[in-house]
Amino acid sequence: MARKAKTEEQVADFRGRILDAALGLIEANGLKGLTMRRLAARLDVTATTIYNYFRNRDELYYAVRASGFERLHERLNTAITRKKSPADRLKALITAYVQFGLENAEYFDLMFVNRSVPKYRDMVGTEFESVALVDLESGLRVFGLVASVIGEYRALSSSRIRYLTERFWCETTGLVALINSQLLHEVEANVQKFCAQMIDDMHSGMLHSLDRYTIDKK
Numbered sequence: 001m002a003r004k005a006k007t008e009e010q011v012a013d014f015r016g017r018i019l020d021a022a023l024g025l026i027e028a029n030g031l032k033g034l035t036m037r038r039l040a041a042r043l044d045v046t047a048t049t050i051y052n053y054f055r056n057r058d059e060l061y062y063a064v065r066a067s068g069f070e071r072l073h074e075r076l077n078t079a080i081t082r083k084k085s086p087a088d089r090l091k092a093l094i095t096a097y098v099q100f101g102l103e104n105a106e107y108f109d110l111m112f113v114n115r116s117v118p119k120y121r122d123m124v125g126t127e128f129e130s131v132a133l134v135d136l137e138s139g140l141r142v143f144g145l146v147a148s149v150i151g152e153y154r155a156l157s158s159s160r161i162r163y164l165t166e167r168f169w170c171e172t173t174g175l176v177a178l179i180n181s182q183l184l185h186e187v188e189a190n191v192q193k194f195c196a197q198m199i200d201d202m203h204s205g206m207l208h209s210l211d212r213y214t215i216d217k218k
Contacts, residue, residue: 015053017043019067022060026106031114034060059128061110061117062135068104068111069138075100076145086153091203093149094172098199101176108180111139112173143169154210164209171202 006014021042025034036057040047054060079096080089101108110117123132147165150156156164175198178184179191188194 011053015063018050018053018060019064022064023067023107026064026110027104030106031110031116036060055127058118059131062128062131064107065111065117066135066138068107069135069142072097072100072111073138073142073145076142080145080149086149087207089149090153090206091199093146094168094199094202094206097168097172098176098195101173102179102195105180108176113177150206150210153207154213156210156213160213164206167209168202168206175202 018039021039022034025038025042034057036047036050039060040050043050050060054063076093076096079092083089083092101112118128118132120129120132120136123129143165146168147161150164150168151161175195179195184191184194
């Protein structure tokens with residue numbers, strides 16, 4: 001008797017389980033710890049079953065990254081909905097972004113730091129272009145959310161907003177990367193206090209730039 005085909009809901013559910021299990025392996029063992037065989041063992045299925053959902057580890061990487069950007073977007077969106085003023089929403093964005101990176105170190109590395117993961121431009125014209133595009137679009141949603149909050153504070157040109165969004169990205173990601181790599185611990189005795197001060201300084205620095213650009217515009 002032929003096995004009954006899975007419904008779309010069942011397929012989506014198991015795909016989600018695969019991504020959760022993959023994230024668990026990454027968090028426990030780093031990127032090198034994620035293999036199709038280990039993933040299958042964690043889910044108590046055969047490796048062939050995993051390949052029915054993802055063609056290889058590269059495709060799985062993209063799906064995990066896209067899932068990470070979606071979770072980050074949700075985290076940031078939740079943080080800003082609790083704040084009313086644009087200035088407070090910007091502070092909430094910085095804080096939530098840094099906290100997400102520190103709480104999900106291996107995940108964050110896969111999303112933003114690891115150079116071995118191919119980017120969308122590397123996949124154009126290949127069989128993985130479509131899945132890489134989903135990954136890119138998920139990341140751009142986060143970028144767009146930050147840009148929208150910056151734009152709420154002051155009406156600036158699109159080029160100014162883009163620059164400040166890129167600056168936000170560089171500053172927050174740099175802080176998280178230095179803490180997660182333990183490099184900052186080599187020179188700073190109280191990393192937690194330093195991190196809190198950096199968040200305050202990034203926020204005040206961003207507000208100062210926003211106000212200055214507004215004055216320059218006049």
